[in-house]
Amino acid sequence: MSDRFDLAVVGGGILGLAHALAAARGGRRVVVLDREARACGASVRMSGLITVAGHAPGVQWRRAKRSREIWADVCQHAGVRIEHEGLAIVARRAEAAAPLEAFAASEAGSGCNFYRIEDAHALFPQFKGDIAGLLWSPDELRVEAKSALPKIAHWLEDAHDVAFRWETAVTAVGDGVIETSRGPIAADAAVVCAGDDFRTLFGERLAATGLTRAKSHMLRVRYDDGFELPGAVASDLAVLRLPGFAELDGVDALRERLEAEQPDHLQYGVNLLVSQSSDGSLIVGMSRQVDPSPDPFQPQAIDDLILDELAQIFGKRPKHVLSRWTGTYAYSPERPVVVEAPNERTRVVVAASAAGASSAFALGEETIAGLFGKAG
Template identity: 45%
Template structure:
């Protein structure tokens, strides 16, 4: 083989592309990954680094998240990626929220989770406000630092499996057995296109058929006035009314109605709360959700205030200071959380159309490569 001939070519070096590269490399395939930017710069690095299981939509999404979280832990150990937090506390302030937690715990997805009182929950998250009446504790989640973890996975794939990365090389055409960039043609037996929210450059007609648009979100980093240690990530009532693993249950109807009435602005801006902690003690906080084919690039101070208002209702950290703000975007569709399409023989287009790419990608990568090359014995 030459440096322009591979078994598998992956377009996109975000977490979905890396997941496919890993699954193919584990099978002994010679893999090349292309990305138009100098490094991953999209949703894969503009997030919480929060690998979420509990709260994912029941069925396929939840199952993919469970499998992906297991793979994340394997890769984190092998690639020397620190796991900064384990588990999740969903802080509940309303009786309607407690009913959702009880229903969730009675479902298949509640295995290993438990409901805690304020005192017990505060052992995981000491600054919980007195308004928090109870909490859902899930042990299944992990948290990594996305900005560095994505780079470490790419380095691991190169060191362990010889995966070739071609950063700064935009793919402008794909056909069966070959793809083209400004630097020439690369031949590959199979090609997996993982474009993130750029669904207009390659196979736009295929993405259009799935009704794909884009979601814009606002996030920030906070510096507590004094040191605080959160053992788990934190969510709140707004998450119980939005995350489909909770919100799709019939018991969530009363909570959603109350949130629509009392938290109208937050609900209208797709605000819910996630808080994770970095190694330096700072907190990553968000987020909001606005949808458009081309979202504007501007952050809205009122939306940030809605996020911070929910933060202050759940966590008592006076004089906390915002040190960073940023905007993320991801692909979105009304009627599905992902799709895998076959534009032509030997080519797959893989898009996660919800904000759960980091939580589900490794299992999707396994699925795609298994469909292309067959299930491995013992897998």
């Protein structure tokens, strides 16, 4: 054990990097340990949409706001391109328009605007289907997750002297010593950000939290008559799915209509989320199947549900599906974030939703302040 660190972070996904940043900014010597050769978990499979609208009011919404600020700063310093900003939630039905309009008038919707049909079409001429209006949220940021993660890791290494040990599996976190597949590492404190592996470390404790896993289908597609989206796009299904809309007037009427008209979409947890990359292709997601051991298969029938919803907005299905992938993430129907403190110097932090990257940096600040005091 040559080096001694103030903090060992288990996991080189976005949560691990966020904790490393918060500690390094407070002057701590940090090592990040990951069993893979590079990040290849949920953080590089995600849509890359850093969201604010739709988070539950209160703590989660404030976390998303704060994280968004840090994301913008990190992107600038780490050389991560922001592909586009803002999110349009398109109401295909009048039943979706009512809650979206109510949201725009609420505190959590400050900065958002609700546009009626004509204005909505003027803003997004790409929308060809019938729409009843749209909510425009200006705060969202979209990054290309696959390239953003390694860029942020390199920046942490170069600008903040964070040490990275890839291909290093952590087998136990003890008092001042982290046991790994490459031998022990000395660290005064540890934060475990192991994503949806909540069985290897502190498994018994995490089993008691009710955490499970969810699997999502994702696609990259291209339309022949290419167009540029001003921001990311979601649809009625998001109004039902996102916790920030759950309590708004009119959501029950929307649920009733979607249950009658799109039962398969609801069964497979389809929530249309479209974002665009610099080459014009679209990343389109996503489904949600909850299972403690998700299977690795990607049935076409679920991809079709996603593509059908896309066609409802853009008037047709894209001709080209360029790639497909699945991703799994930690999931809890009750708690978007699970934080455990097995002892005074150790924290386990799990983002348990399909929007975990959006609160990562605020969570990093909170955990590090709790471990080391306000200054990190």
